[in-house]
Amino acid sequence: MPGQGILSDLRIVEASAFVAAPLGGLTLAQMGADVIRIDPLGGGLDFGRWPMSHDDVSLFWCGLNKSKRSVALNLADPEGREIAMSLIAAPGEGAGLFVTNFPPRGWLDYDKLKAKRADLIQVTLQGDHKGGSAVDYTVNARVGVPYVTGPASDETPVNHVLPAWDVATGHLVATGLLAAERHRGRTGQGQHVKLALEDVALSVMGHLGFIAEAQLGCARGRYGNDLFGAFGRDFACADGRRVIAIGLTLKQWNSLVEATGLAKTVETLGARLGLDLTKEGDRFLARRELGAAIGGWIAARSFAKVAASFDHAGVCWGPYQNVDELVHSDPACSVENPLFDSVEQSGVGRMLSPRSALRFEAFDPRPVGAAPALGEHTEAVLGEILGIDGAAYGRLHDRGIVHNPR
Structure with a gap:
């Protein structure tokens, strides 16, 4: 069974x-x-999703299924579907919680599951609010982000490699389930919670002002690597290493000016342009001139000297590095950081694996669990939750409803 944690009294079924x-x-x-x-x-659909290990094990699947238990059933067979429904609606305090992003029909139909357990909570993730299909990349295209990403001179869309809407939606799935569980604790009532990936993207676009800008006739354009509405961008050091320096808040801006020794230059520039460079918006308007001055200072120094000056002055900055450099040379992405542990993953080997980024004062960090082998816990879960003993499990195996884990 899973170790202790702040949610150790909950049992959730996921499809x-x-x-x-x-x-x-x-x-x-x-x-x-x-x-x-x-x-x-x-x-399932993502069991072989790239990236893959050298032994053709999906690193994607392993990464997203750490610390879970795996049950594999013949869902094409009515008996397999009935077992799945029984697991979802099984009795127990803290149980009767179900998460899915498959269409809520057949054995996933909320009303059918509710007939088995009246206080069932089901969170169903959909593509759009009508129940249509969508993925992060199609949603991102629809809300316009690819046209505000990339070089200012480019007229073609630029897709983002980070599935940001998926990430935001995944955490809302957890939030929605916990909110519904809290409501059930007060009232005894279950419910069907629906969430659409596209709606998450649209809501964030609204929260961040993109929609309001367009309504006011000033839709956001492309600004390349410049930070919109303040000062920040990438710079090249004398040895070719690249850094990003940010002057969003006044404190950050003052630190950057102090580190570069450009206070007089900045003062003169502000007067010439008629801008108050203590204001973040005015720094954005002066981004080209400020970028040339600060970029010149950085270009005349090695990365090591820039880093030392920035750290001494408390500048908000960071080095550009690829993922290989992150993994092999950055102590933040290592077991030196309490976020990470080294875990033996079947079919892959030892993997650097993160635990939850949340730190609860009343609980020690939960050890990182490897992703299970497909169906690894089928016999144990069916026995523990549904009371299916070894002989009955053997008969299920003989009928092709379950099989030994891969």
């Missing part, structure tokens, strides 16, 4: 694929919940 819904389950599992993932025999 999902790809990013947002599995991330919601992972978020809950890393806080101690017993998350049981149900997959078809042979694995």
